Amino acid sequence: MIAAFSPFVALRYLLARRISLLAMLGVTFAVWSMILVNSVFTGFVGEIRADVRRGTAELLLTDLPLDTGYEPLRAALEADPAVAATAPRLRHHGLLQPLRTPTGRGPAAAAAELQFDHTESGFALLLGIDPLREGEVTPLRQWLERSTEVFAVHGAALEPSRVLDEPDPARREQLLVPDEVEWLARRRAGLRVDHARTAHHSTWPGVLLGWRRAYHMGWLREGDAFDLLTAASVPTADGGARMTTFRARMAFAGWFATGYRSFDENTVLVPIETLRTILGHDRADPQGIDLVTDVAIRLQPDLAPRDAAAAVRRLEDRAQAALPPGSPPCRVLDWQQQNIVFLGAVATEQAMMQFVLFVVMLVAAFVIYAVLHMMVVQKWKDVGILASLGGTPRAIGAVFVLCGLVTGTLGSALGTGLGVLSAQNLNTVNDWLFATCGVELFPRSLFDLQQVPVRLETSWLLLVAIAAIALSLLVALLPARKAARMNPVQALAHE
Amino acid sequence: MSTPVLAAHAVTKHYRLGKREIPVLRGVDLTLQAGERLALLGASGAGKSTLLHVLGLLDQPTSGQVCFDGRPVHDLPIAERARLRHAHTGFVFQFYHLIPELTALQNVLLARMMASSMTGYWRQRGAARAAAKALLEQVGLGDRLHHRPAELSGGERQRVAIARALLAEPRVILADEPTGNLDSHTAAGVVDLMFSIQQQRGIALLLVTHNEDLARRCDRIVRMQDGVVLAEPTGT
Ligand SMILES: Nc1ncnc2c1ncn2[C@@H]1O[C@H](COP(=O)(O)OP(=O)(O)OP(=O)(O)O)[C@@H](O)[C@H]1O
Numbered sequence: 001m002i003a004a005f006s007p008f009v010a011l012r013y014l015l016a017r018r019i020s021l022l023a024m025l026g027v028t029f030a031v032w033s034m035i036l037v038n039s040v041f042t043g044f045v046g047e048i049r050a051d052v053r054r055g056t057a058e059l060l061l062t063d064l065p066l067d068t069g070y071e072p073l074r075a076a077l078e079a080d081p082a083v084a085a086t087a088p089r090l091r092h093h094g095l096l097q098p099l100r101t102p103t104g105r106g107p108a109a110a111a112a113e114l115q116f117d118h119t120e121s122g123f124a125l126l127l128g129i130d131p132l133r134e135g136e137v138t139p140l141r142q143w144l145e146r147s148t149e150v151f152a153v154h155g156a157a158l159e160p161s162r163v164l165d166e167p168d169p170a171r172r173e174q175l176l177v178p179d180e181v182e183w184l185a186r187r188r189a190g191l192r193v194d195h196a197r198t199a200h201h202s203t204w205p206g207v208l209l210g211w212r213r214a215y216h217m218g219w220l221r222e223g224d225a226f227d228l229l230t231a232a233s234v235p236t237a238d239g240g241a242r243m244t245t246f247r248a249r250m251a252f253a254g255w256f257a258t259g260y261r262s263f264d265e266n267t268v269l270v271p272i273e274t275l276r277t278i279l280g281h282d283r284a285d286p287q288g289i290d291l292v293t294d295v296a297i298r299l300q301p302d303l304a305p306r307d308a309a310a311a312v313r314r315l316e317d318r319a320q321a322a323l324p325p326g327s328p329p330c331r332v333l334d335w336q337q338q339n340i341v342f343l344g345a346v347a348t349e350q351a352m353m354q355f356v357l358f359v360v361m362l363v364a365a366f367v368i369y370a371v372l373h374m375m376v377v378q379k380w381k382d383v384g385i386l387a388s389l390g391g392t393p394r395a396i397g398a399v400f401v402l403c404g405l406v407t408g409t410l411g412s413a414l415g416t417g418l419g420v421l422s423a424q425n426l427n428t429v430n431d432w433l434f435a436t437c438g439v440e441l442f443p444r445s446l447f448d449l450q451q452v453p454v455r456l457e458t459s460w461l462l463l464v465a466i467a468a469i470a471l472s473l474l475v476a477l478l479p480a481r482k483a484a485r486m487n488p489v490q491a492l493a494h495e
Numbered sequence: 496m497s498t499p500v501l502a503a504h505a506v507t508k509h510y511r512l513g514k515r516e517i518p519v520l521r522g523v524d525l526t527l528q529a530g531e532r533l534a535l536l537g538a539s540g541a542g543k544s545t546l547l548h549v550l551g552l553l554d555q556p557t558s559g560q561v562c563f564d565g566r567p568v569h570d571l572p573i574a575e576r577a578r579l580r581h582a583h584t585g586f587v588f589q590f591y592h593l594i595p596e597l598t599a600l601q602n603v604l605l606a607r608m609m610a611s612s613m614t615g616y617w618r619q620r621g622a623a624r625a626a627a628k629a630l631l632e633q634v635g636l637g638d639r640l641h642h643r644p645a646e647l648s649g650g651e652r653q654r655v656a657i658a659r660a661l662l663a664e665p666r667v668i669l670a671d672e673p674t675g676n677l678d679s680h681t682a683a684g685v686v687d688l689m690f691s692i693q694q695q696r697g698i699a700l701l702l703v704t705h706n707e708d709l710a711r712r713c714d715r716i717v718r719m720q721d722g723v724v725l726a727e728p729t730g731t
């Protein structure tokens with residue numbers, strides 16, 4: 001039971017002191033910033049995760065031994081009822097250089113070439129994909145279309161690549177650009193053209209570049225010639241191995257944009273057969289195999305998380321069984337495990353930011369503590385008065401606890417309300433500021449987003465609101481205890 | 496002789512200053528009958544205030560007993576003592592001791608909020624307000640209900656304090672130099688008021704004072720010196 005005087009006196013104390021308003025606003029500010037900042041951060045994290053998800057296959061069979069062929073694995077994996085589709089992947093590394101043309105790039109661009117930036121150097125993580133199958137496991141077509149949207153944000157109009165619309169599967173598999181396009185590209189590059197414009201047949205395999213390379217490669221025209229350089233160790237006749245370099249002429253087939261930054265910066269998509277040929281496994285060669293380093297897998301839709309987890313274990317076993325005996329263990333990674341370092345860094349960043357925001361709340365709680373402590377000291381005599389009227393120590397302590405609780409609760413409620421309101425209207429405010437003052441709080445082009453992503457999470461709202469109240473209560477306990485333990489006679493004598 | 500409403504038996508009180516024990520009360524025996532008006536006289540430092548605090552359960556005696564209606568109450572648990580203090584005694588102090596944030600009416604009402612819960616008080620708040628208003632009118636402050644202590648004169652403040660002490664309908668009023676801070680004219684008014692209400696309600700009054708004239712208007716006079724009661728003449 002709380003004696004009636006405790007809330008009554010507490011309220012009068014609060015109303016009579018402007019500083020209690022300040023303490024309340026401190027909590028309001030802390031709660032507001034925790035909600036707003038975190039909801040924007042959560043929005044960004046959501047975008048980032050969506051981007052990563054878009055750029056990643058649902059599952060990836062990896063850690064395969066050297067010289068693994070695709071077909072046995074495909075058969076083993078697709079025999080599982082949980083598997084909807086698989087696609088081969090061949091990872092390698094290489095250098096990608098546009099063919100120098102006389103009318104090409106100016107001296108400024110050439111100077112930029114000297115910077116040892118991995119994007120600029122032309123270094124590329126080559127990802128060999130089977131264009132006929134890749135779309136089954138990743139939204140390949142969407143990657144291509146999305147580049148158009150991304151360039152639009154940066155003010156450039158561009159048609160998405162046409163290579164997937166090629167009707168002939170044999171040509172689509174090579175990501176070939178239309179015949180006429182390649183013919184024109186050869187002319188532009190000053191290469192000899194044997195046929196007439198209409199008689200030409202494309203032969204350069206296509207290469208799809210992440211849109212971020214456009215920063216350094218400049219604008220490329222469809223069909224522009226590239227030289228792909230790579231190296232691999234090749235067995236020699238005497239049983240040893242020798243590092244050998246390979247070169248292939250390729251055609252620029254278009255941009256892609258998954259949104260996953262490091263993927264769009266570093267990865268280059270090439271037809272898997274091209275890469276196999278380079279690495280000594282040409283399809284025409286009877287000794288060659290359909291080489292893969294990984295297999296991308298898509299599970300049946302609407303699989304329960306538990307079933308999906310079980311499928312992962314099962315697929316690992318199936319794949320292992322399909323590998324030669326004695327092979328080191330292969331692994332099947334889900335999309336988060338495939339990007340564990342990046343996603344882990346993002347999660348850590350968010351946790352750090354939440355911690356910093358929590359410190360703001362601690363400061364607000366400390367303000368409450370200071371205000372209440374001051375109040376108790378100022379109110380020594382009142383403590384004695386209340387005791388002389390028959391107030392119990394507990395009820396006298398409750399006066400100050402209630403002061404803290406009311407301050408915290410009002411501050412928390414106000415902060416939550418403001419936080420939700422400002423998070424919901426962030427984009428409106430941002431637009432308005434830009435329209436009237438030309439100020440952009442969140443530079444959109446920096447993030448390639450049309451809107452500031454905001455995501456309010458009820459669990460976070462509750463956590464912050466309750467934590468603010470609980471902290472205010474906690475810091476009020478100390479001054480309250482001091483008041484409750486005061487000897488009333490000494491309190492009355494206090495001047 | 497009936498059971499006294501308030502009694503002290505061999506009450507001692509020592510204060511500890513560092514290593515030194517300072518005896519302030521050294522075996523005080525005192526009784527107060529229902530409706531009795533008792534004056535407590537004594538030089539400054541004799542221990543009058545200390546005795547009053549012990550009698551009102553604000554402080555605990557070092558040894559001896561304090562009895563309300565013959566029942567020893569000095570060593571009850573602290574919350575129980577607070578409850579009894581509220582139900583049994585009302586304090587009036589020299590320096591009024593009003594809460595500055597509250598109006599006169601609210602200061603008086605406070606006495607009703609001590610023992611009841613929030614819901615309990617809410618149910619009887621109308622009655623409580625009416626009683627508080629009636630008391631303030633009785634002490635002549637019917638037009639000062641919503642003034643804060645800072646907006647009242649010393650005499651007015653003391654009347655508010657008297658009204659507050661009376662609202663809980665105690666059996667005993669413990670008044671520690673209630674007029675010590677007032678000019679003689681105002682003091683006379685306050686004393687007259689206090690005496691008349693005390694008589695009318697049959698409340699026992701223990702009045703600490705330095706004023707011999709005032710003391711003579713009481714039923715009985717007790718003198719204190721160096722922590723002991725000099726003489727307590729029986730009867731009137
Ligand atoms: N907390 C304390 N610690 C130590 N000594 C104290 C304390 N409180 C009171 N005293 C001492 O007790 C003695 C009695 O004090 P008390 O206030 O009871 O006197 P009093 O009779 O009321 O005097 P006055 O007429 O001046 O009010 C004084 O000598 C005082 O110094």
Ligand SMILES: [Mg+2]
Pocket residue numbers: 543544545671
């Ligand atoms: Mg005194």
